[in-house]
Amino acid sequence: MALSYLFTQPLLLACMFKFKTAFLFPERLSSRLVLSVLLQILFISFGVGILSFIAGLRSKQFEANKFKQQGALTAFTSGLSSRLSAPIYINNLNATAIAQGDLDLSNFNQISDRFWSQLQQFPVSYINYGGPNGEFLGVQRLDNGQFLVNENTNKPQPGSLSIYKLGPHGKRGELIEIVQGMSQLHEEPWYTETVLANRPMWSSIYQWEDDPNVFAISFNQPIKSRDGELLGVIGVDFVLAQLSTWMKSVWQPANGLALIVDNNGYLVASSDSNLLFTSVGNQLKRRRIDQVSLPKVQTAVKTFFVKSSSASNQLQLNFSTLSGSPISIASGSNQREILLDASPWGQELGLNWILITFFESDLGFLSSSLFAIFALCAFLILAFFIWISLRSIISWLLLPLTSLRSQADGIAEALASNDLPIGEIKFFSDQPSEIHSMSVSIDKLIKAYNYQFRLLIEQTEREAIKDAQSIAILRDKLKTSLKAAAVAHEINQPLSAIILNSSILLRHAPNDPGLLLLNSQASEISAVVEKMRSLLANVQSRQEVINLQNLLNSIVVYANSNLPQLPALLKLNFDSERFWILADASQIQMALFNLFKNSLVALQSYSVDLALIELGLFRQADYIVISVSDNGPGFSDYHLDNLLLNSSGDSGLGLGLFLVQCTMENHNGFVKLGRSAFGGALVELCFPALSLPTSGYGPN
Numbered sequence: 001m002a003l004s005y006l007f008t009q010p011l012l013l014a015c016m017f018k019f020k021t022a023f024l025f026p027e028r029l030s031s032r033l034v035l036s037v038l039l040q041i042l043f044i045s046f047g048v049g050i051l052s053f054i055a056g057l058r059s060k061q062f063e064a065n066k067f068k069q070q071g072a073l074t075a076f077t078s079g080l081s082s083r084l085s086a087p088i089y090i091n092n093l094n095a096t097a098i099a100q101g102d103l104d105l106s107n108f109n110q111i112s113d114r115f116w117s118q119l120q121q122f123p124v125s126y127i128n129y130g131g132p133n134g135e136f137l138g139v140q141r142l143d144n145g146q147f148l149v150n151e152n153t154n155k156p157q158p159g160s161l162s163i164y165k166l167g168p169h170g171k172r173g174e175l176i177e178i179v180q181g182m183s184q185l186h187e188e189p190w191y192t193e194t195v196l197a198n199r200p201m202w203s204s205i206y207q208w209e210d211d212p213n214v215f216a217i218s219f220n221q222p223i224k225s226r227d228g229e230l231l232g233v234i235g236v237d238f239v240l241a242q243l244s245t246w247m248k249s250v251w252q253p254a255n256g257l258a259l260i261v262d263n264n265g266y267l268v269a270s271s272d273s274n275l276l277f278t279s280v281g282n283q284l285k286r287r288r289i290d291q292v293s294l295p296k297v298q299t300a301v302k303t304f305f306v307k308s309s310s311a312s313n314q315l316q317l318n319f320s321t322l323s324g325s326p327i328s329i330a331s332g333s334n335q336r337e338i339l340l341d342a343s344p345w346g347q348e349l350g351l352n353w354i355l356i357t358f359f360e361s362d363l364g365f366l367s368s369s370l371f372a373i374f375a376l377c378a379f380l381i382l383a384f385f386i387w388i389s390l391r392s393i394i395s396w397l398l399l400p401l402t403s404l405r406s407q408a409d410g411i412a413e414a415l416a417s418n419d420l421p422i423g424e425i426k427f428f429s430d431q432p433s434e435i436h437s438m439s440v441s442i443d444k445l446i447k448a449y450n451y452q453f454r455l456l457i458e459q460t461e462r463e464a465i466k467d468a469q470s471i472a473i474l475r476d477k478l479k480t481s482l483k484a485a486a487v488a489h490e491i492n493q494p495l496s497a498i499i500l501n502s503s504i505l506l507r508h509a510p511n512d513p514g515l516l517l518l519n520s521q522a523s524e525i526s527a528v529v530e531k532m533r534s535l536l537a538n539v540q541s542r543q544e545v546i547n548l549q550n551l552l553n554s555i556v557v558y559a560n561s562n563l564p565q566l567p568a569l570l571k572l573n574f575d576s577e578r579f580w581i582l583a584d585a586s587q588i589q590m591a592l593f594n595l596f597k598n599s600l601v602a603l604q605s606y607s608v609d610l611a612l613i614e615l616g617l618f619r620q621a622d623y624i625v626i627s628v629s630d631n632g633p634g635f636s637d638y639h640l641d642n643l644l645l646n647s648s649g650d651s652g653l654g655l656g657l658f659l660v661q662c663t664m665e666n667h668n669g670f671v672k673l674g675r676s677a678f679g680g681a682l683v684e685l686c687f688p689a690l691s692l693p694t695s696g697y698g699p700n
Contacts, residue, residue, distance in 0.1 A: 044382075070326075070545055073341060073357055074580075076250055076258065078550045083246065084349050086122045087219035087236035088557060091200060093118070094234050095221055105129065105223070105231055108137050109172070112149050115139035116170035119147065123246075126216070126237035130191050132230050134158065134184045139166070143242065150210070152182060159184045161210055179210045186233075194220040194233045202350050205240070205268065205286070213284050215240045215277070217268070244273040257296070257358040260345070261289050265305060265315025268353060289356075290315060296338055299329050300356050304342045317344070317354055326359070348554060348585075543667070545690060548579040548624055552617055555589045559596050566596055566613070569603070573616040579624045580690040583667055588626075588685075591663040594656035595628040595683055602632035602681065612678055623669070623686040629676030660685070 094114070097103035104110055115127040119141050128138030128150075136152040147166035152159075159182045165173035186192065189206045200221040208214040220235035243260075251258040251271040259275075260268040266286045267276050275294075278287045290301045305315045326339035338360050345355040502519040509515060552574070560567045596613065603611040608631055616627035657671075660683070664671050669687045676682040 072251070072359065074545045074547065076247075076357070077345065077355065078547045079250055080247075080345075080355075081349070081550055081554060083123050083243075084238070084346065084351070085554060085557060086124055087238070088200070088349070090118055090122055090124065090127065090236050091219060091221040091234055095223060098223055098231075098234075105131065108151060108153070111137055112139055112151075112166075112172065113170050116147060116166055124236050125239050125242050126218075127235070128190075128218075128237065129232055129234050130186045131232040134186065135232075136161070136186070138237075143245070148176070154184065182209060190218040190220050190235050190237070191233050194222055194235070195230065198222060203235075205262070205266075207284075215284075215286065240269050240276060241273055243269040244271065244276060247271040248273065251357070256360050257294075259289065259297070259300075259356040261354045261356060263317065263352045263354070265289050267292075288315065296329065296340070296358050300340055300342065300358075303327065303340070304354075304356070319344075348558070348589075543582050543584050545580060546583055546585055548581055548583075548617060548626070548687075549574055551583075551585055551588065552592075552615065552626070554585075555592050556615065558589065559593055562593070563596055563600060565600055569600075569611050569613045570596075571612060571614045573614055575618050577619070579617060579619065581624055581667075581687045582690050583687065587663045587666060591660045591685065592626070592628065594659055598656050599628065599630040599632065599681065603630060606633045608632070614676075614678075619689065620686070622689055624689050626685040626687075627682065629678060629682045630680040631676070631678035632680040634675055634679065634681045635673055 094103065097114070098105060103114060111129055115137075116139050118127055119125075119139060125141045126138055128136065130136045134152065134154045136150070138150040140148045140150060142148065147170070149164045149166055149172060151162045151164065159180070161179040161182050162175060163177045163179065164175055167173050188209055190203045193203050194201060200219070203218050203220060205215055205217045208216060216237045216239045218235045218237040220233050222233055223231040225231055247258050247260075247269055248271045256271070258271040260270070262268050265288050267289060270276055275292050275297075276287060277284050278291065279285070289297065290305070292298070301315075304318055304321050306318045308314045308316050321342075326341040329338050329340050338358055340356075340358055342354060342356045344353070345351070346353045499519065502515055505515050506512070506519060552572075556570065556572065560570070592615075599613045603613070611631065613628070613630045616625075616629070618625055618627075661671055664685060664687075667687055669685065672684040672686060674682040674684070
């Protein structure tokens with residue numbers, strides 16, 4: 001019924017307009033033009049309107065699906081960051097307890113109790129300690145919730161591993177098994193790589209010695225005595241299968257898929273654990289992403305990876321294909337749409353992983369087949385209009401216009417034979433009134449054109465003179481900039497030599513005031529260069545939706561490890577709700593790191609009984625506010641413009657607050673200065689709040 005209406009109504013209108021026009025206005029060109037334009041508008045607007053409506057629906061649906069995908073991805077990455085931050089925090093707690101004497105490495109019962117207690121509080125599955133003589137103790141959480149103790153005291157049976165059950169309160173129960181044939185000294189990467197690196201680090205992915213079917217990655221930290229003697233290594237394992245189980249519970253989109261891939265293309269974890277491993281003979285091996293046969297995964301491989309030219313034929317991430325926004329790919333079904341997204345992940349935690357997600361959603365009533373039907377109808381309507389136009393409307397309109405052909409030929413000959421401007425054109429006097437009026441208008445137009453052409457020539461000459469002057473000025477500025485850059489380069493070369501030579505000379509004469517002053521001044525110049533590089537890097541922004549609370553927790557971990565004085569002074573004051581903003585995490589980290597350093601410098605120069613720095617996060621009207629306050633001397637002036645590029649310290653450069661202000665301008669926010677509740681300085685960073693649903697995001 002609807003299709004018959006679409007085709008019959010335009011035909012009836014066309015016939016009615018044609019016959020009424022022939023009867024009422026047989027010779028009036030204006031009437032014919034009006035009616036023909038109305039008819040064209042009717043057909044074109046009808047067909048284009050249908051296509052525009054359908055395209056608008058599809059565009060809105062795609063944007064809605066993209067927003068849902070971004071929200072799910074943000075919640076997923078926030079939860080993953082929280083889980084992988086836990087091992088770092090646990091190791092710091094245990095290392096502090098060992099250093100303070102609260103944890104005795106020779107007392108395995110005490111270590112077992114502590115590890116069991118930490119497994120109750122943190123989302124990890126294995127915490128362990130390995131000694132330099134091969135002794136080992138690890139507490140493990142199984143998938144069924146049971147806890148085991150794996151112990152190797154190297155006495156009286158070196159190279160054996162005893163496995164005990166743990167009771168409800170962490171008490172050691174019965175002996176389950178003794179695994180023989182273990183190495184007497186630790187040979188797994190969690191121990192060997194950490195001892196070799198001599199620093200806290202993530203290990204490479206490895207198979208457990210006592211259970212080769214278990215693949216794990218661990219964050220480990222070497223423990224040394226005050227004399228520098230190695231006391232062992234503490235670590236926290238992440239079992240890849242258990243990490244995949246968590247991913248499956250969090251990545252909820254129907255038929256969706258989330259993959260974590262290392263920089264060689266091998267799978268680390270997946271929301272579908274069946275994809276992780278493959279069997280080669282009797283051995284379990286990790287699977288490379290290009291070995292997954294799913295069509296959508298193969299599409300991701302072709303889009304984001306390339307094979308290296310070396311004999312190893314390894315996969316490498318093609319960074320140029322990472323656009324920062326999801327890609328719509330074919331799903332193999334007319335009722336679903338897949339959004340593919342890939343991005344590097346985990347660099348801030350010391351990992352070099354790639355997160356690939358597939359978000360699938362229903363297209364609803366607007367399926368591809370229905371869209372094709374509507375598009376076909378619109379195309380047929382337009383084709384019918386073209387046919388009507390060629391058969392009747394165009395010939396009907398062109399009949400009284402043939403007398404203009406000779407005039408058009410005259411203009412064409414003038415253009416072909418004469419240089420611009422166009423000469424005078426002669427018109428015939430026997431033309432109809434409307435056509436004659438049009439001819440007169442063309443004549444006026446040619447005269448006006450000739451006049452404007454002369455004006456244009458004159459203006460072009462004037463602009464050419466101005467352009468020549470501007471080019472000369474720009475050339476001078478460019479020469480000056482190049483000279484300045486060359487001077488800066490020439491300064492940097494001797495500056496590096498001065499710093500190196502003065503440092504060498506200070507080894508032989510450490511108290512020489514001249515050498516000390518020379519080295520200090522050269523280092524200050526180097527600091528200026530590095531801060532200006534940071535400032536220029538801060539201009540480039542790649543923003544995404546983030547949860548500020550999770551970001552601040554990560555920043556605190558980073559700052560605590562890079563500012564040794566900070567952990568003892570820093571206090572966190574966060575509201576319980578989640579705070580979503582559109583931001584560049586690295587810029588915010590750089591800004592807060594500078595504010596922490598400023599507070600530490602101020603507190604060192606100001607005597608207080610108990611120094612304090614507080615980091616706060618709260619909502620204020622339409623803004624999310626990060627506050628940094630201390631109980632130092634405070635600001636001498638609360639006007640930000642008066643403090644930029646000025647420093648109260650002896651060696652400061654005053655670039656810290658300037659960098660903070662640039663960061664807030666990049667995020668459409670602002671900076672507020674004031675006096676803190678402790679009587680010191682207060683700096684508030686105000687970000688525009690991003691409205692996101694309060695449910696359906698993040699891990700349960």
